[in-house]
Amino acid sequence: MRKTPWKLLAPFILFELFFILAPLCSVIWQSFHPVSPDYEILPQWTLANYRKALDPANLPILGRTFLYAGSASFLALILGYPVAYFIALKAGRRKNLFLILLMLPFWTSYLIRTYAWMTILQTDGLLNYVLLSLGLVSEPLQLLNTPGAVILGLTYGFIPFATLPIFVSLEQMDKRLIDAARDLGANDFQIFKEVIWPLSLPGVLAGALLSFVPALGDFVAAELLGGPDDQMIGNLIQQQYLGSFNWPFGSALSLLLIVMMTAGVIAYARVESGEEER
Amino acid sequence: MKLSRRHFLMGTLALGLGCARGRDRVLNFYNWSNFIAPNTIRDFEKESGIRVNYEEFSSADVMFAKLKIGVTGYDLVVAPGYMVRRMIRHDLLYPLSKDITAPEYLPHLNSPPFDPKHEYSVPYLWGTTGVGYNSKKITTNPKSWSLLWDKSLEKRITVLDEKRDAIGMALFHLGLSPNSTDLKELERAKQSLLEQRPLVRRYTSDFTDDLIRGETWAALGWSGDVAQAQASNPEIQYYLPDEGCFLFVDSLVIPRSAPHPEAALDFIRYFLRPEVCKDITNATGYANPVVASKPLVDPKLLNNSLGYPPDDVLKNLYYQEDLGDKEAVWDDLWAEVKR
Numbered sequence: 001m002r003k004t005p006w007k008l009l010a011p012f013i014l015f016e017l018f019f020i021l022a023p024l025c026s027v028i029w030q031s032f033h034p035v036s037p038d039y040e041i042l043p044q045w046t047l048a049n050y051r052k053a054l055d056p057a058n059l060p061i062l063g064r065t066f067l068y069a070g071s072a073s074f075l076a077l078i079l080g081y082p083v084a085y086f087i088a089l090k091a092g093r094r095k096n097l098f099l100i101l102l103m104l105p106f107w108t109s110y111l112i113r114t115y116a117w118m119t120i121l122q123t124d125g126l127l128n129y130v131l132l133s134l135g136l137v138s139e140p141l142q143l144l145n146t147p148g149a150v151i152l153g154l155t156y157g158f159i160p161f162a163t164l165p166i167f168v169s170l171e172q173m174d175k176r177l178i179d180a181a182r183d184l185g186a187n188d189f190q191i192f193k194e195v196i197w198p199l200s201l202p203g204v205l206a207g208a209l210l211s212f213v214p215a216l217g218d219f220v221a222a223e224l225l226g227g228p229d230d231q232m233i234g235n236l237i238q239q240q241y242l243g244s245f246n247w248p249f250g251s252a253l254s255l256l257l258i259v260m261m262t263a264g265v266i267a268y269a270r271v272e273s274g275e276e277e278r
Numbered sequence: 279m280k281l282s283r284r285h286f287l288m289g290t291l292a293l294g295l296g297c298a299r300g301r302d303r304v305l306n307f308y309n310w311s312n313f314i315a316p317n318t319i320r321d322f323e324k325e326s327g328i329r330v331n332y333e334e335f336s337s338a339d340v341m342f343a344k345l346k347i348g349v350t351g352y353d354l355v356v357a358p359g360y361m362v363r364r365m366i367r368h369d370l371l372y373p374l375s376k377d378i379t380a381p382e383y384l385p386h387l388n389s390p391p392f393d394p395k396h397e398y399s400v401p402y403l404w405g406t407t408g409v410g411y412n413s414k415k416i417t418t419n420p421k422s423w424s425l426l427w428d429k430s431l432e433k434r435i436t437v438l439d440e441k442r443d444a445i446g447m448a449l450f451h452l453g454l455s456p457n458s459t460d461l462k463e464l465e466r467a468k469q470s471l472l473e474q475r476p477l478v479r480r481y482t483s484d485f486t487d488d489l490i491r492g493e494t495w496a497a498l499g500w501s502g503d504v505a506q507a508q509a510s511n512p513e514i515q516y517y518l519p520d521e522g523c524f525l526f527v528d529s530l531v532i533p534r535s536a537p538h539p540e541a542a543l544d545f546i547r548y549f550l551r552p553e554v555c556k557d558i559t560n561a562t563g564y565a566n567p568v569v570a571s572k573p574l575v576d577p578k579l580l581n582n583s584l585g586y587p588p589d590d591v592l593k594n595l596y597y598q599e600d601l602g603d604k605e606a607v608w609d610d611l612w613a614e615v616k617r
Contacts, residue, residue: 035606036603037602037603037604037605037606038367038368038603038605038606039605039606057614057617058617060617061617122491122493123491123492123493124491124492142433144493145433145479145480226480227433227478227479227480228475228478228479228480228481228616231616231617235616236613236617239613239616240613241343242337242339242340242343243337243339243340243441243609243612243613244339244605244606244609244610244613245339245342245343245346245609246606246609
């Protein structure tokens with residue numbers, strides 16, 4: 001009987017080996033090899049790709065990546081929380097309908113939706129038209145190719161990843177706790193602050209992580225909505241793979257990003273387990 | 279007619295059989311985006327009975343990367359001249375000189391440096407990299423690359439996201455060789471591009487939309503794309519700066535791995551007919567190599583820097599040469615400018 005769990009785990013382990021470990025090993029292997037002037041991977045070993053990746057000149061793009069991804073994740077949480085709260089606690093019978101509505105835009109490709117933002121934000125686009133007709137501005141604003149546009153694109157792109165975990169944690173909460181708090185004389189604000197918010201915190205943290213990590217590696221938003229000063233690390237990596245042909249350098253950059261993301265996940269796990277102990 | 283499930287199944291089955299059976303009746307064509315006439319493929323399919331799978335790329339580097347890592351299945355590919363040289367060097371191309379009887383080409387295309395005897399390539403469309411600008415916003419009748427360094431154009435220009443064109447532009451601007459592999463010269467080009475950067479709204483190869491809508495006032499751009507933009511907004515003009523410009527010859531090549539080289543050869547022969555290639559020129563704004571088709575093309579494109587530049591202008595055009603082992607230096611430089 002004791003051996004059954006391993007048998008049951010086999011498909012999962014095979015899946016991990018094929019789809020996660022194998023590609024990762026190939027990326028690690030590449031990152032330690034030099035390339036010929038024509039980008040052929042050479043059999044020698046080197047740390048040059050890491051030296052190049054850690055070049056201080058790359059610091060601004062790294063800092064910007066964290067700033068944009070962090071802002072987007074933060075905004076996604078602020079916007080996603082009320083939505084999750086409403087669906088989980090107030091929507092009643094129509095819960096599933098609202099969940100579908102939340103996911104509906106995401107049945108369209110991320111790329112297409114980012115293009116849609118271009119037409120909204122461009123100088124003669126929808127948003128400027130509205131602002132001008134309302135008399136809020138006298139000249140059309142340059143909204144496209146700005147940091148704000150990139151952060152907006154990232155926020156919009158990853159908002160369901162922030163919203164759904166919050167929804168799940170609110171949904172699973174024992175609703176009788178709210179009634180109990182009310183019976184004990186708590187007002188709405190106190191109920192939220194003392195009961196709902198602490199119980200939704202794991203969802204908030206998961207949502208923060210799930211929206212932050214993909215935003216960190218994204219290149220589409222910066223490519224389409226950003227200007228020359230808005231490029232993120234994802235753009236640099238994408239350029240190594242598809243623009244030039246320097247896969248080893250691209251691999252080193254990707255691993256750098258993976259290491260930083262892993263640090264984030266570990267930090268999250270620490271906070272999470274700390275929460276449980278409390 | 280009611281489409282029953284059974285009919286549908288039969289239909290899919292027939293489609294599947296069609297794919298499996300017609301081994302030599304298929305052509306997988308990989309071309310630049312917006313680089314063909316709307317009727318070309320349809321007419322070719324009708325005449326030859328060959329079914330064409332048409333796929334587009336928007337970056338020559340991506341196209342090269344795909345072929346180099348061994349993505350097979352493409353029978354016919356359009357490649358810029360310098361890329362043809364690089365592909366020959368990597369032994370990626372099928373020699374086609376013995377299978378193609380070339381018509382009379384325009385004199386400046388007779389012996390391109392990347393493939394002087396047309397052993398591996400047939401010129402498809404050619405054009406120039408110059409400056410497209412909005413003549414209502416810029417009224418100074420510019421003639422020099424220095425327009426793209428004019429401080430009054432802050433956030434009003436776009437630069438092609440192609441290292442060859444962008445770094446080449448800086449080298450022309452500095453009066454240096456546009457194919458330079460000298461590290462000191464390239465460093466100067468980098469400084470020049472960084473100096474230009476505050477003017478750049480974005481680095482992109484899709485520059486025409488911004489120009490048409492007036493978001494940008496000037497762009498480093500390709501002649502035919504500017505010609506297409508001009509059709510939607512007549513205020514857009516084009517010039518070839520006096521310091522010199524790139525001439526590019528995008529050519530038809532057959533990868534060694536092509537599953538249907540015969541079909542590719544058929545298409546090349548079809549393309550070289552004057553009445554076929556003139557349609558492509560009229561639709562794309564890019565000149566074709568065939569002398570006999572010149573009288574058939576839209577007169578607007580003749581003797582015009584956009585289409586067929588006059589001879590004295592042609593003298594001031596330079597080919598993009600293969601960079602050999604300095605390719606990586608250019609790549610790094612371009613990444614450093616953009617980051």
